[in-house]
Amino acid sequence: MRKNVIPYGKQDINQQDIDSVLEVLKSDFLTQGPKVPEFEKAIRTHTGAKYALAMNSATSALHVACLALGLGEGDSLWTSPITFVASANCGLYCGAEVDFVDIDPRTYNMCPIKLEQKLIAAKANGTLPKVVVPVHLCGQPCDMKAISALAKEYGFKVIEDASHAIGGRYHDEPIGNCVHSDITVFSFHPVKIVTTAEGGAAVTNNKILADKMSLLRSHGVTRDSEQMVGESHGGWYYQQIDLGFNYRMTELQAALGVTQMQRLSGFIKARHHLANRYYEKLSNLPLLLPYQLENTYSGLHLYVIRLKLEEIDLSHREVFDALRNNGIGVNLHYIPVHTQPYYQALGHREGDFPDSEQYYKEAISLPMFHAMTDQQQDEVIRVLTDILVKVS
Numbered sequence: 001m002r003k004n005v006i007p008y009g010k011q012d013i014n015q016q017d018i019d020s021v022l023e024v025l026k027s028d029f030l031t032q033g034p035k036v037p038e039f040e041k042a043i044r045t046h047t048g049a050k051y052a053l054a055m056n057s058a059t060s061a062l063h064v065a066c067l068a069l070g071l072g073e074g075d076s077l078w079t080s081p082i083t084f085v086a087s088a089n090c091g092l093y094c095g096a097e098v099d100f101v102d103i104d105p106r107t108y109n110m111c112p113i114k115l116e117q118k119l120i121a122a123k124a125n126g127t128l129p130k131v132v133v134p135v136h137l138c139g140q141p142c143d144m145k146a147i148s149a150l151a152k153e154y155g156f157k158v159i160e161d162a163s164h165a166i167g168g169r170y171h172d173e174p175i176g177n178c179v180h181s182d183i184t185v186f187s188f189h190p191v192k193i194v195t196t197a198e199g200g201a202a203v204t205n206n207k208i209l210a211d212k213m214s215l216l217r218s219h220g221v222t223r224d225s226e227q228m229v230g231e232s233h234g235g236w237y238y239q240q241i242d243l244g245f246n247y248r249m250t251e252l253q254a255a256l257g258v259t260q261m262q263r264l265s266g267f268i269k270a271r272h273h274l275a276n277r278y279y280e281k282l283s284n285l286p287l288l289l290p291y292q293l294e295n296t297y298s299g300l301h302l303y304v305i306r307l308k309l310e311e312i313d314l315s316h317r318e319v320f321d322a323l324r325n326n327g328i329g330v331n332l333h334y335i336p337v338h339t340q341p342y343y344q345a346l347g348h349r350e351g352d353f354p355d356s357e358q359y360y361k362e363a364i365s366l367p368m369f370h371a372m373t374d375q376q377q378d379e380v381i382r383v384l385t386d387i388l389v390k391v392s
Contacts, residue, residue: 046264052202077098080110135163164301166186195257216247287305
């Protein structure tokens, strides 16, 4: 009989979380009530951003963030190839073209040097992006000062995809304060640092952007008489003044988010404990361990190793399969977006972003979740060591 699998990620739900959701189920509000604004307040308090808008997913938040910034047909969005497809798809949803900037091979995030080189070329041929989406992969912050400086010089808007990064810090400031971006987006999927089952949020310091995203997440409908065309007909009256979507978060999700946010610092502390043990116990294996950019503190959503394949006799796939076959639920984050068939049909080709493609050939995400015990982690380390030492 096969042993229990140690997953690469897992939510941590306690009795307080359950009681909070049950309280909502017994209340008068299941969709839009007091818990959504309470959750939004918790996000504002943590990040220091002026406005927070909870939504049903980070994908939805990325979409309305792009629309709020005016992205549309004839425009382009640039992001990292090493991300989930949503970071790129949000541009296509708006009718824009999507392109990519290769990663820094140390941090696995968008490389500011390569971004600048691409911007210089784009300026020369009149194809500068309207929006750039740096992705804080694994919870590691991008070099946002450098990206922000380029945004000012070349006139593009910045959306931080911080789906992995709530609880992290950049230059001792919380990720999500939007000091170096127009909008930051978080994810609250079950394997993320904080969960609302499914859910996301967009934060900003710009009231115009916040109002626009608020309108777009709820059908483009308003009850605010100041936004209406003509006079209100009465207390029942609303108007659709834009083409929006049903991207709202429910009270049930928000209630879970409120109690999860109360444990955020503990979640991050637990992840750093695990990361420190990985660093200590894996340092002698033929692996490249995660690099930490100076003046940053990772949220550590993921712990990604890279195999030194030239030092072992197994392929990337063979190591991956051996781990899974021994009950270690590893994963790979991510397949470079530009190599996906859909994006290849749009003209992207393998070879376009070599550092991203090399990363993909070597990367494996090891288990990393709040409630992971030292004993579970020791088992991951034992199995990985047995696989690599026997073939090295």
